[in-house]
Amino acid sequence: MNASSLETWYLQLTDRCTNACPHCFSSCSPAGRAVVPFALVRKWIHHMSVIAAKRIVFTGGEPFLYFPMLRNLVHEAATRNLWPAVWTNGYWITGTEEFRLTLRYLADVGLKQMILSDDAYHGVTTFSAFADQLAPLAAELGVDLRWARIEPKNPSAPPDYLFADHHVLAGPLMFRGRAAMECTAHQMRWSLADFDACPFLSFESPKSLYIDVRGFLNICPGFPLADMKIVSLKKFFMDFELEKHSVAHAIATGGPARLAAQLGVADEDGFVDFCHACWALRHGPSTQGR
Ligand code: SF4
Numbered sequence: 001m002n003a004s005s006l007e008t009w010y011l012q013l014t015d016r017c018t019n020a021c022p023h024c025f026s027s028c029s030p031a032g033r034a035v036v037p038f039a040l041v042r043k044w045i046h047h048m049s050v051i052a053a054k055r056i057v058f059t060g061g062e063p064f065l066y067f068p069m070l071r072n073l074v075h076e077a078a079t080r081n082l083w084p085a086v087w088t089n090g091y092w093i094t095g096t097e098e099f100r101l102t103l104r105y106l107a108d109v110g111l112k113q114m115i116l117s118d119d120a121y122h123g124v125t126t127f128s129a130f131a132d133q134l135a136p137l138a139a140e141l142g143v144d145l146r147w148a149r150i151e152p153k154n155p156s157a158p159p160d161y162l163f164a165d166h167h168v169l170a171g172p173l174m175f176r177g178r179a180a181m182e183c184t185a186h187q188m189r190w191s192l193a194d195f196d197a198c199p200f201l202s203f204e205s206p207k208s209l210y211i212d213v214r215g216f217l218n219i220c221p222g223f224p225l226a227d228m229k230i231v232s233l234k235k236f237f238m239d240f241e242l243e244k245h246s247v248a249h250a251i252a253t254g255g256p257a258r259l260a261a262q263l264g265v266a267d268e269d270g271f272v273d274f275c276h277a278c279w280a281l282r283h284g285p286s287t288q289g290r
Pocket residue numbers: 166176197198199200201220221223251274275276278279
């Protein structure tokens with residue numbers, strides 16, 4: 001795998017969240033209890049800094065639920081010359097002063113960016129009355145505030161093709177994770193033959209990689225390639241051969257259509273978009289154990 005295109009590492013700290021949003025690609029909820037092992041994360045951060053010292057986004061679940069660990073890891077990443085960011089639903093932002101004081105703890109140890117979810121899927125937020133004051137307050141602390149605003153997809157719109165990346169902060173919903181199960185009922189379906197690529201990422205030269213709370217390195221959330229508790233990140237990059245990952249190879253070379261052919265799965269009801277087809281096939285009974 002080529003690291004030269006890599007722009008962002010995503011690191012899921014927990015699957016626990018204050019919400020259980022229907023569109024969540026990592027299927028998090030208040031029932032989640034998994035937390036990444038701190039000692040391992042420190043090792044991963046060290047290897048990330050050697051492979052590609054780029055942005056690292058701490059995600060969840062809701063990472064602010066484990067604030068002491070989040071702060072330590074932001075500090076660790078900044079010390080290793082990574083560019084630390086955090087993605088939150090902002091449940092803790094109950095006022096402008098609370099926002100400034102909390103963010104300051106992270107800015108002081110090197111946080112560069114905060115991504116704040118604020119859309120119809122996240123419902124009413126505690127900060128809606130003063131949302132326009134947050135970016136200037138963050139900027140005073142040297143933190144770039146970005147909004148993540150995902151929109152419902154028009155039920156009859158055709159599948160989206162070629163976003164710049166699959167971790168977009170705005171635009172229509174992609175049907176992965178819980179979204180593939182809970183948000184597809186009223187969407188128009190399209191033939192499997194239409195899904196003959198993954199239009200969103202390169203498997204050989206990815207722009208981003210995602211380490212989940214169980215320690216798996218994913219090319220896309222929910223699409224694991226290796227267990228980082230067993231294989232070192234550096235060794236993974238040195239040894240990666242797409243041909244040895246049969247599911248990934250099928251998606252990379254012919255999309256969900258090729259994977260379905262490989263699995264001998266028929267196109268019964270069609271799929272909502274590329275990710276829905278990809279997710280459903282990879283989590284279907286034909287793929288388990290491969
Ligand atoms: S098509 Fe599959 S691999 Fe590509 S972005 Fe969607 S879920 Fe991820």
